[in-house]
Amino acid sequence: MSAQSEAERQHPAFYALLVALVVMSVGPIVLMLITSLRLNVEIMSDTSSLLFVPTLRNYEAVLCDVLWYEPKGVDSCDPTFGRALGNSLFIATIATIITLVLGCMAAYAIVRFRFYGRDGLSLMTLLMRMVPPAVLLVPVFGIWTFQFCVGDQCAAGTHWGVILIYVAMNLPFVIWILQSFIVQVPIQLEEAARIDGAGPFRVFFLIVLPIIRPGLAAAAIFTFRIAWNEFLLANALTDRKTRTVPVTIVNSLTEYNIDWGVIMATGMLLAIPPIIFTFIASRQIITGMTAGAVKG
Amino acid sequence: MQAANSHRLTPYLFLAPAGLVLAVALLYPIGYMVYASFLDWNPSQKINEAAFVGLRNYANLLVDPAFRESLWVTIKFASVVVSLEMLLGVGLALLLDRKLRGMTLLRTLFILPMMIAPIVVGLMWRYMYHPTVGTFNRALKGLGLPPVEWLSDSNWALVSIIIADIWQWTPFIFILALAALQSLPKSAMEAARIDGATGWQQILHIKLPLMMPVLIVTCLLRLIDAFKVLEVVLVLTNGGPGLSTEILSLRIARTASEFRELGKAAAMSNYLLLFLMVLTLAMFFYSKATERRAARLRAEAEGAH
Numbered sequence: 001m002s003a004q005s006e007a008e009r010q011h012p013a014f015y016a017l018l019v020a021l022v023v024m025s026v027g028p029i030v031l032m033l034i035t036s037l038r039l040n041v042e043i044m045s046d047t048s049s050l051l052f053v054p055t056l057r058n059y060e061a062v063l064c065d066v067l068w069y070e071p072k073g074v075d076s077c078d079p080t081f082g083r084a085l086g087n088s089l090f091i092a093t094i095a096t097i098i099t100l101v102l103g104c105m106a107a108y109a110i111v112r113f114r115f116y117g118r119d120g121l122s123l124m125t126l127l128m129r130m131v132p133p134a135v136l137l138v139p140v141f142g143i144w145t146f147q148f149c150v151g152d153q154c155a156a157g158t159h160w161g162v163i164l165i166y167v168a169m170n171l172p173f174v175i176w177i178l179q180s181f182i183v184q185v186p187i188q189l190e191e192a193a194r195i196d197g198a199g200p201f202r203v204f205f206l207i208v209l210p211i212i213r214p215g216l217a218a219a220a221i222f223t224f225r226i227a228w229n230e231f232l233l234a235n236a237l238t239d240r241k242t243r244t245v246p247v248t249i250v251n252s253l254t255e256y257n258i259d260w261g262v263i264m265a266t267g268m269l270l271a272i273p274p275i276i277f278t279f280i281a282s283r284q285i286i287t288g289m290t291a292g293a294v295k296g
Numbered sequence: 297m298q299a300a301n302s303h304r305l306t307p308y309l310f311l312a313p314a315g316l317v318l319a320v321a322l323l324y325p326i327g328y329m330v331y332a333s334f335l336d337w338n339p340s341q342k343i344n345e346a347a348f349v350g351l352r353n354y355a356n357l358l359v360d361p362a363f364r365e366s367l368w369v370t371i372k373f374a375s376v377v378v379s380l381e382m383l384l385g386v387g388l389a390l391l392l393d394r395k396l397r398g399m400t401l402l403r404t405l406f407i408l409p410m411m412i413a414p415i416v417v418g419l420m421w422r423y424m425y426h427p428t429v430g431t432f433n434r435a436l437k438g439l440g441l442p443p444v445e446w447l448s449d450s451n452w453a454l455v456s457i458i459i460a461d462i463w464q465w466t467p468f469i470f471i472l473a474l475a476a477l478q479s480l481p482k483s484a485m486e487a488a489r490i491d492g493a494t495g496w497q498q499i500l501h502i503k504l505p506l507m508m509p510v511l512i513v514t515c516l517l518r519l520i521d522a523f524k525v526l527e528v529v530l531v532l533t534n535g536g537p538g539l540s541t542e543i544l545s546l547r548i549a550r551t552a553s554e555f556r557e558l559g560k561a562a563a564m565s566n567y568l569l570l571f572l573m574v575l576t577l578a579m580f581f582y583s584k585a586t587e588r589r590a591a592r593l594r595a596e597a598e599g600a601h
Contacts, residue, residue: 025406028417031431105311106315109310127573127576132523133524133526134548134549137565138332139326140325141339142343143325164320165321167321168318168320171318172318231415231527232549236553246527249419267416270413275408278404282404286475290475
């Protein structure tokens with residue numbers, strides 16, 4: 001009763017501020033959505049009104065070769081984007097899975113077997129976090145094109161080349177997040193399982209993993225987000241066939257004559273997965289974000 | 297005997313895959329870059345065909361006006377962005393730290409800008425800054441004011457990317473500051489209230505000092521990230537007009553891909569890395585020191601009882 005009335009007794013200006021904040025933070029995203037539902041002629045016309053007939057034409061133009069039907073009004077089909085979407089999905093998903101598996105195992109070893117301590121780990125995480133992708137650009141380009149080769153096939157230009165660098169970029173942070181969750185798993189549970197005759201791998205997969213599921217969710221979202229959104233390294237490492245969505249977006253940006261409707265539809269498609277994750281798992285995301293700073 | 301052996305090996309087995317990936321794909325490239333910064337190297341050569349030039353790349357950079365300009369732009373961008381975001385984020389956290397029913401939804405909406413690809417953030421803002429059909433110039437026209445050349449005027453371009461960055465990253469500070477506020481000891485707040493401290497006094501003398509360790513770490517984290525910004529600027533201005541928004545990351549990327557001077561780009565990367573390393577180590581040792589001080593205070597408090 002008292003808590004509820006306390007929650008409601010706020011100054012009206014306070015609610016005005018809240019509304020303004022929400023409009024400011026979500027406004028640009030809504031604007032992108034609205035723009036993606038309009039035709040370019042209409043966007044570029046001088047007299048624009050808030051009232052318009054939404055159309056999916058831009059999305060049809062972008063997705064023309066993956067749609068199950070033949071879109072009307074799309075004269076020429078450019079298959080670049082459909083393919084890029086497939087590449088992005090494949091790269092981000094595989095990179096996330098590999099990072100999680102390797103990260104879990106490493107975090108578990110560090111916590112349970114008292115490896116060089118949490119201080120060393122947190123320092124390493126921080127140092128890795130500080131490396132800007134731009135700094136990795138030159139060496140990764142050089143190594144992936146000239147050194148990581150099997151026969152004639154080099155890592156540059158393949159999906160696996162990009163996946164490798166994304167896994168490496170995300171591992172320190174994932175290990176850091178997961179170890180903070182594994183520390184909280186009661187050791188008695190594991191000892192009980194070990195007395196019952198379970199080996200270390202069974203203890204890990206059947207006891208530890210199910211308990212740290214929230215941590216896994218946070219780590220998965222962070223890794224997926226970076227692998228899905230990254231542009232610079234993907235731009236250097238992919239070729240025409242393996243390009244990801246951010247690369248195609250930048251390539252289709254020209255100085256003049258941008259088809260805003262189509263490009264906003266592309267941007268919207270790139271933004272949708274992170275938006276969905278945010279709504280499903282905002283609590284885990286916030287835990288993951290604060291774990292680095294608030295807990296030290 | 298066999299069992300004990302396998303038990304001793306287990307931690308290494310668990311660590312090996314992650315360690316291997318980190319060594320091959322992160323540590324090796326960084327070492328490679330340090331080596332490459334001593335070479336005169338272009339992308340069509342293999343690295344062992346490139347000529348060794350010692351510290352020439354580093355020395356040339358120090359007197360290169362374009363590099364110095366870009367360093368200055370980066371520092372301006374990072375310091376303005378971080379101070380404004382700290383001010384806004386902490387202010388909002390202090391303001392919104394109360395019992396609100398929609399708080400969870402509010403926080404969810406606030407983290408959206410951070411989750412979206414920087415490329416897409418650039419797109420949205422480029423549209424809003426559009427000289428004729430963009431939101432801002434339409435609004436200015438509606439108010440009867442002259443339009444602003446947001447992205448093509450060299451005075452406005454940096455301001456424009458700063459606004460976009462503030463939009464995207466203020467929520468980060470807000471969320472961390474709010475988490476810090478909500479983990480403050482309740483007893484201190486109550487004591488202050490009983491002593492009759494006003495709202496401002498509580499904020500200045502109790503809340504802010506208690507939040508300080510978290511705020512400093514947040515500030516440094518954000519500062520490090522501000523030096524990594526690239527994609528938003530790439531989409532919005534591509535460094536232009538002139539060099540007015542060419543931040544260091546962008547200059548490195550362009551030196552490598554447009555000017556094809558990999559050695560020089562590597563030397564530039566090393567300067568950036570050294571700078572960030574100093575920041576990171578400062579942050580690490582600061583947070584270690586505060587942790588130790590807190591532990592000592594706690595021990596003394598327990599000893600007094």
